[in-house]
Amino acid sequence: MTISEENYLKVIYHLSLVSPKGVNTNAIAGMLDTKASSVTDMLKKLSEKDLVAYQKYQGVTLTENGFRSAKMIVRKHRLWEVFLVEKLGFAWDEVHDIAEELEHIKSETLINKLDEYLDFPAFDPHGDPIPDVNGVMKKVNKLLLSEVEINKEYQCVGVKDSSSEFLKYLDKQKIALGSTFVVKEKESFDDTLLVEVNSKQITISNKIANNLYVQ
Amino acid sequence: MTISEENYLKVIYHLSLVSPKGVNTNAIAGMLDTKASSVTDMLKKLSEKDLVAYQKYQGVTLTENGFRSAKMIVRKHRLWEVFLVEKLGFAWDEVHDIAEELEHIKSETLINKLDEYLDFPAFDPHGDPIPDVNGVMKKVNKLLLSEVEINKEYQCVGVKDSSSEFLKYLDKQKIALGSTFVVKEKESFDDTLLVEVNSKQITISNKIANNLYVQ
DNA sequence: ATAAATTTTTAGTTTTGTCTAAATTTTTAT
DNA sequence: ATAAAAATTTAGACAAAACTAAAAATTTAT
Ligand SMILES: [Mn+2]
Ligand SMILES: [Mn+2]
Ligand SMILES: [Mn+2]
Ligand SMILES: [Mn+2]
Numbered sequence: 001m002t003i004s005e006e007n008y009l010k011v012i013y014h015l016s017l018v019s020p021k022g023v024n025t026n027a028i029a030g031m032l033d034t035k036a037s038s039v040t041d042m043l044k045k046l047s048e049k050d051l052v053a054y055q056k057y058q059g060v061t062l063t064e065n066g067f068r069s070a071k072m073i074v075r076k077h078r079l080w081e082v083f084l085v086e087k088l089g090f091a092w093d094e095v096h097d098i099a100e101e102l103e104h105i106k107s108e109t110l111i112n113k114l115d116e117y118l119d120f121p122a123f124d125p126h127g128d129p130i131p132d133v134n135g136v137m138k139k140v141n142k143l144l145l146s147e148v149e150i151n152k153e154y155q156c157v158g159v160k161d162s163s164s165e166f167l168k169y170l171d172k173q174k175i176a177l178g179s180t181f182v183v184k185e186k187e188s189f190d191d192t193l194l195v196e197v198n199s200k201q202i203t204i205s206n207k208i209a210n211n212l213y214v215q
Numbered sequence: 216m217t218i219s220e221e222n223y224l225k226v227i228y229h230l231s232l233v234s235p236k237g238v239n240t241n242a243i244a245g246m247l248d249t250k251a252s253s254v255t256d257m258l259k260k261l262s263e264k265d266l267v268a269y270q271k272y273q274g275v276t277l278t279e280n281g282f283r284s285a286k287m288i289v290r291k292h293r294l295w296e297v298f299l300v301e302k303l304g305f306a307w308d309e310v311h312d313i314a315e316e317l318e319h320i321k322s323e324t325l326i327n328k329l330d331e332y333l334d335f336p337a338f339d340p341h342g343d344p345i346p347d348v349n350g351v352m353k354k355v356n357k358l359l360l361s362e363v364e365i366n367k368e369y370q371c372v373g374v375k376d377s378s379s380e381f382l383k384y385l386d387k388q389k390i391a392l393g394s395t396f397v398v399k400e401k402e403s404f405d406d407t408l409l410v411e412v413n414s415k416q417i418t419i420s421n422k423i424a425n426n427l428y429v430q
Numbered sequence: 431a432t433a434a435a436t437t438t439t440t441a442g443t444t445t446t447g448t449c450t451a452a453a454t455t456t457t458t459a460t
Numbered sequence: 461a462t463a464a465a466a467a468t469t470t471a472g473a474c475a476a477a478a479c480t481a482a483a484a485a486t487t488t489a490t
Contacts, residue, residue, distance in 0.1 A: 035448075041448080045446095
């Protein structure tokens with residue numbers, strides 16, 4: 001598989017978690033920063049290789065083959081992110097782009113040895129689950145901070161948006177995976193939250209609360 | 216720089232250590248397993264980018280730019296090899312092909328953090344020197360085992376051929392970097408050596424002796 | 431010095447992945 | 461139900477990096 005094919009496969013995987021019925025050409029183009037016509041070309045090729053099920057105008061889904069391959073790319077991406085943070089001391093907002101390159105390194109042995117070296121982590125630095133050697137991931141019952149009960153205690157277990165801007169905002173607010181949240185008040189007008197984090201009270205907009213996973 | 220350009224640059228670097236006057240098109244084609252005509256095309260492109268000095272029919276040399284870039288690729292290759300052997304537990308004959316891919320990962324920060332994580336190694340698992348962040352390498356006065364004095368003690372410090380076959384042969388003979396050699400006899404007919412390694416005597420062909428560096 | 435052999439370059443194709451512009455199909459709105 | 465809008469596909473083109481075959485330059489041998 002080429003790097004380009006792998007990138008398409010991974011994007012289709014991520015999008016099909018949200019739209020399992022079938023992923024749109026335009027959605028793929030948007031994620032890959034390319035044109036719809038290029039996507040159509042690639043879908044035909046992936047279809048030839050039995051990695052996706054593609055019907056003109058009807059969107060695309062992953063085949064069993066494609067699903068397995070996509071999960072292995074995600075596995076590599078997330079294991080490399082753990083390596084970069086845990087071993088090399090990168091911040092969690094710095095690792096995504098490097099992992100985008102590292103995820104295309106071919107060796108199976110490499111990734112399995114890396115997995116072992118990292119002690120078989122179940123989650124990446126952003127709280128996303130890492131498929132094991134058989135593609136199995138830990139399932140977590142997580143909620144968005146925006147959906148949470150008042151005056152109950154929650155732990156931060158992940159971020160939905162893992163853009164550098166958002167992660168840096170969290171750093172500034174001293175919010176990290178494991179931080180404890182108690183929502184004290186919810187402003188009904190704009191859904192702004194008054195939240196106790198690390199025994200300090202801060203105000204959190206609805207947009208922020210919609211991108212923080214808690215448990 | 217594309218992966219292909221980087222591969223050409225690295226090959227030109229290695230070849231120019233042997234023929235500093237200028238590297239032949241055919242030699243490059245041989246190393247990259249490609250055709251001479253493809254090499255010519257690429258030389259024109261690298262020349263455009265001021266990475267090589269190229270004159271039709273006259274061979275090619277690296278410019279200052281090209282030399283610096285090539286050394287940084289070699290740096291990445293060798294640091295990744297150290298990582299694979301030291302941290303992930305790969306054998307020294309298993310790492311070259313994986314490092315061929317890893318050497319093309321773009322981030323400067325990554326390689327400098329890796330360097331630090333590995334404690335700034337000066338040599339890779341095959342005894343080859345690793346350029347530091349400024350491109351400077353430790354210079355070693357090494358000899359081939361075939362050129363050595365009789366009954367004097369030497370340490371193995373590197374291999375010239377680092378093919379898997381040769382390295383596996385060395386494993387079988389329990390020869391590794393650091394092994395102590397004393398040449399007891401040299402057969403004048405075919406230059407076969409009788410060598411004491413690890414207090415055992417073994418016979419070593421001229422071809423083998425020509426691929427072992429000692430000090 | 432000339433001819434033969436070798437090396438290198440040029441010219442013309444191919445494949446991969448992209449693009450633009452136009453055509454077609456599907457979806458949405460009236 | 462029809463028209464307008466949006467999404468998708470097709471057709472044709474391009475750049476990168478490779479190839480084959482032929483031409484040109486250089487080197488080697490007689
Ligand atoms: Mn990521
Ligand atoms: Mn991640
Ligand atoms: Mn190597
Ligand atoms: Mn090496």
